[in-house]
Amino acid sequence: MEKTKCRLCDLEQKTKWFYEDELFIICNCMTCQCKMIVLKRHDTKLTLEESNRLLKLLIKFAENRRVSFVRRTIPNHWHMHIKNGR
Numbered sequence: 596m597e598k599t600k601c602r603l604c605d606l607e608q609k610t611k612w613f614y615e616d617e618l619f620i621i622c623n624c625m626t627c628q629c630k631m632i633v634l635k636r637h638d639t640k641l642t643l644e645e646s647n648r649l650l651k652l653l654i655k656f657a658e659n660r661r662v663s664f665v666r667r668t669i670p671n672h673w674h675m676h677i678k679n680g681r
């Protein structure tokens with residue numbers, strides 16, 4: 596069996612972590628230096644509970660910044676970028 600490694604499941608504390616709870620991690624993205632919200636489960640969709648938590652995190656961490664749902668490098672694991680600037 597081929598072992599598929601997911602960079603987001605395997606997230607090590609290589610970059611700065613701003614926040615962690617049982618559902619999400621917020622850390623610096625290793626490729627673009629933006630803040631990145633990463634779901635702890637390997638999935639592409641959020642549950643209702645996770646969506647509600649996400650909204651609270653966005654109010655706290657994203658403020659008026661633009662966010663991006665584009666997942667170019669890792670399409671099969673939910674994460675989101677908080678862009679620098681407005």
Ligand SMILES: [Zn+2]
Nearest residue numbers: 601604637672
């Ligand atoms: Zn994953």
Ligand SMILES: [Zn+2]
Nearest residue numbers: 624626627628
């Ligand atoms: Zn990035």
